[in-house]
Amino acid sequence: MISSFPQSPSVNLSQIRLEIRALQSRLxxxxxxxxxxxxxxxxxxxxxAFIAQELQQMGIDYQTGIAKTGIVATIKSPFPGPVLAIRADIDAxxxxxxxxxxxxxxHDGIMHACGHDGHTAIALGTAYYLWHHRTNFKGTIKILFQPAEESPGGAKPMIAEGVLKNPDVDAIIGxxxxxxxxxxTVGVRSGAIMAAVxxxxxxxxxxxxxxxxPHQTVDSVVLSAQIINALQTIVSRNINPIDSAVVTIGKLQAGTALNVIADKAFMSGTVRYFKPELEGYFGKRIEEIVAGICQGYxxxxxxxxxxxxxxxxxxxKMANLVHSVALDVVETPVGIVxxxxNMGGEDMSFFLQEVPGCYFFLGSANVDKGLAYPHHHPRFDFDxxxxxxxxxxxxxCVEKFCC
Structure with missing residues (x-):
């Protein structure tokens, strides 16, 4: 379990309007x-099907079957104005x-271990409130229920199928x-907040x-060790120390017996970085290192x-908007982080490449209740x-953007 946090504020539920607090049991x-x-x-x-059923009962227009299992709900104000998208991922x-x-x-072997069930519930609650308060904002809200964030990625195919068009989305939040x-607490900042993967x-x-x-062989285990060590020098010796990056080998397989030198080896890994300018660099550098060591062996x-x-x-601008909203919802200053x-990845990035927007974190752990296991843990849960x-x-955010 997580043992330490930033200073925890006292949660002041009075900042949550009564009509939203009344939705809590439904959420x-x-x-x-x-x-x-x-x-x-x-x-x-x-x-x-569950999302569509709830939207239908609310009386909200929606489209299904987008990128196979995605849904887009559309809520229009009677007043003309901008188009804001809200994104929620739905997969486990x-x-x-x-x-x-x-x-x-x-479902054996499948679990909502990253909070996407909460994201979907929040999006449904947002849709419900906006539908019943359509005169409180101007323009149109499109709520995107996106499949496959964990893998292989549903944002890109949803964009390809036109979810940011008709009407054209001006900005997006998630x-x-x-x-x-x-x-x-709310974690929000402008610029890079999560890494490329x-x-x-x-x-x-x-x-x-x-x-x-061994003199009769080409030892793939020793070869693997040399490559793994050398790949770590990409970050330590090729990347500017001011820039953050990670090269991780997560899997290594070789050999069948203790007295047999392996002829083959397999490894796989991941690269993470923040600066878009680094796209294309790591793949090229990894191949240069691997090719050189293999030639030598x-x-x-x-x-x-x-x-x-x-x-x-x-x-x-969108990060500043979310920050200003957070100032009204959480205790300050410790409530804003x-x-x-972090070096996690998210395909919300594809939406943010298309339109300006902001993706932010909403603190959900409660150590006193034992609800502080990390994401992707088999005992993950949240308050x-x-x-x-x-x-x-x-x-x-809707009321500030669509005013």
């Missing part, structure tokens, strides 16, 4: 229903839940419930043989390198008080 019911029926990326058929993870709660996952921060797989081909006769290789998500970069950058706080944040 919790939505979230728990979704939590019990988690589905993986592009397989969120029951989730999409391939994790077996270990929580002993009444709403635990009913939030992530964040167990790295305590309940009652790139991935690679490397197959190495040496020459196997007897463990007692007399080995061959196959490298597969691909870009998953670009960095999540908040536009300054500007130093919230559900955050649901009404999320709705309040979104509603105030």
């Amino acid at each position: 919790v019911a939505w979230r728990r229903q979704l939590h019990q029926q988690p589905e993986l990326g592009f397989q969120e058929h029951k989730t999409a 993870l391939p994790i077996q839940e270990e929580n002993e709660v009444t709403y635990r996952s009913q 939030l992530h419930l964040w167990n790295v921060l305590p309940l009652g 790139e991935c690679f797989e490397l197959n190495l081909f040496g020459k196997g043989g007897h463990g007692a006769m 007399g080995a061959k290789y196959e490298l597969d390198y691909w870009h998953l998500y670009p960095p999540v970069i908040n536009e300054e 500007p130093n919230c950058q 559900e008080t955050v649901l009404s706080m999320g709705v309040e944040m979104f509603i105030r």
